[in-house]
Amino acid sequence: MTTSAGQATDPFWAATMRRWNAVCWVLFAAMAVGLAAMDRPGGSKYWALGLLGFLVLCYAVVDRFPENPVLRPHTYLLVLVAVLGVFAYLRSSFGSLFMVTLPHFWMFSRTPRASVLFLGIATGSTLTGSWLRLGNSPKFFGETLVPVVIVVAVGVLIGLWVHSVVAQSHERARLIVELEQTQAELSEAHQRQGAADERERMARDIHDTLAQGFASIIVLAEAARAGLDSEPAYGAQQLRSVQQSRSIQQLRSIESTARENLAEARELVGSAQQQGQVAAGSVAQTLRRTLDRFAEDTGLTVDADLADIECDQPTRIALLRCTQESLANVRKHARASTVGVVLARQPYGVELEVTDDGAGFVVGESAGFGLDGMRKRLAELGGELTVTSSVGDGTRVLATISTDGADAPAHAAGPAEGGATV
Template sequence: MRRLPWSMLISIGAVVAVVIGTALAFMLQEGNQANALDFVLPVVACTMVLLRERYPVTALIVASLATMIYYPMAVFDGPLIILPFLVLYTAADKGHLVAAIVTTAVCLLGLGLGEMGPVRHVDNSTFLLITGWMVAAVAAGGVTRNRRAYLREVEQRAIEAEHGREEEARRRESEERLRIARELHDVLGHNISMINVQASAALHGLRKRPEDAEQALQTIKQASKETLRELRTTLGVLRQVDEDAPTSPADSLARVSELVAASGLEVRTEVSGPLDGVPTEVDLAAVRIIREALTNVSRHSGSDTAAMAITRESGNIVISVEDEGPGSVYADGSGFGLQGMRERATALGGTLEAGPRPGGGFRVLATLPLQASRTRQKESR
């Protein structure tokens, strides 16, 4: 069974009080003399009180007018005065504050003018009491309306904050998925590409030059071991259960010669400036960019030679990888590998340019700021 709201219960209680009060006034009246207004006006006012939630302004005007007419014109002195307080409160609570204030002023003005005649129905203290109750009813309605508005605003802010946290969580999950995909691409793409190149060389020289085939197989063994180790590291971090897996990259700019040797290419390398003491995230990004650039040379250039320059100057690490191969290139610098390199550079506040060289071949040029990385690390702490 549905329960009645408090406002309806209060309205019913007020109507019952008026009916009982009017009946008692009728029984106590000498001679039981009455006119039609003694019964019509209470019925009209009570009806308006019961409808005050749906029609607040109409109930305010009709109930107040019925009460103003009741006391000077009716014979009985029933408790009809309690009804205007309810409709005043409801009008202010529903947002009709101007109508409530105007009605209060009109009622008090009419009551004051009516009491200026030779016969007075209320004394000064009663008039002040009625004034106070009417003002209090309007004020209470305004306060409850403001409180509801405040609670709605607080609830809306809480909902927006919750949505914001959910959006932030989804954004971080998306960024983490992209980071994992980039890591797996770098780890697997480079090493598997190198294994493929070395396997081709081993098959080609297996009969003619067995010593070269043996060296190629040794390289394949080392590369596959490194691939498994790095893959195990990445998956171990994701699962957070493999405590034996290393948490820092095995490769580093300080051991760039090992990167070059593992690529299976003849790379002319020029290093300018110290490569030790580079921030970890810059070191990792630089290693990944070099490996991906050399992998692209091996895959797409059609050449087994490349030129690489690494320069540390003005707070930046500048990496350049070029080839002169006739193979296919990405004219617009697109491709998942190049996209991953560009994302790594951009994440550190750096830049990456990739495209065909004017004289033929392909070039990758990355600039990674060192100071921006340190600032990001301090902010994260």
């Protein structure tokens, strides 16, 4: 059924309309029975029954076909206005029909203004029909004019109140729909952000573990091949033996690194929730094994001062990954001879420093994934990364992870003279 403010699409309003239609049909039937059984016989009785039947037919058409081009809701209201006027002219019992059909002016009008307008026209039509029947008699003023005015006034007030309540209900329903849509969009955005964060975390783990391991394997394999391809002079059996021993050691390092990469890959694929678990033991022992392997593979001098500190697993992982990435950068870019690593407990938290005496670089021009990955990994734990370097002066990488919400001191982030910091 066509109603105001798009109420036809509201399930609550549709259910209300179905209940009211049932009540309306009962009232129409009761009026028909009353006219047929209890009114005195005469021509006006049959005219009244005919008008009531015609009105019921129009109501049925509007109820069944609300968008009918011939009898639209406003057309039905005009028919209702005419029927009320004729009914008031024919019979004194027009008030019952007026009361039954009073809600129709609110149901079939699209706006409150239209409802009041049609109701005013119906009131005028009814009073005109009654006046034509009674004239200026006291009965017209006492039994028709005053009751009709009172009923219409009450009907207008109730109709406006109901329309306001329905409008507020629609507004609340609209807000609820918008809220649900916003919540769905936020949930989808959170899912997308969570997926992006997980991809970034996996990328960092792959870069810091598998990629670095494969790079080490490549370097060791190239060195081993170079050692095997070079042929010492005839009779230099001792030199040949040294080269073979070195190649064997490099092959062992390749095998060990490959096994470690395989273990890391299995953890990343099969145990993503563990986020790259580090082997049991203190963080100092873990870093020591990493430094020993680095010194063995590269032949560089490694000076390590590792305090035996206790920290949680995420902090251990972050310190290990920062060490691995820093050593990988030294291997690939620094051309250094000595690497220094210091792990210390400070009042504000844990501090890891990796330095080298290599070629250095301009920090502001660095666009590698490794430094950015270290910075984000530390930021997730409330830590900071400071990289100080300049061309020809080596590099200093300082990772700080605060504990108990303490802030790192200002001097920890200060760059060395002629350097740059990120």
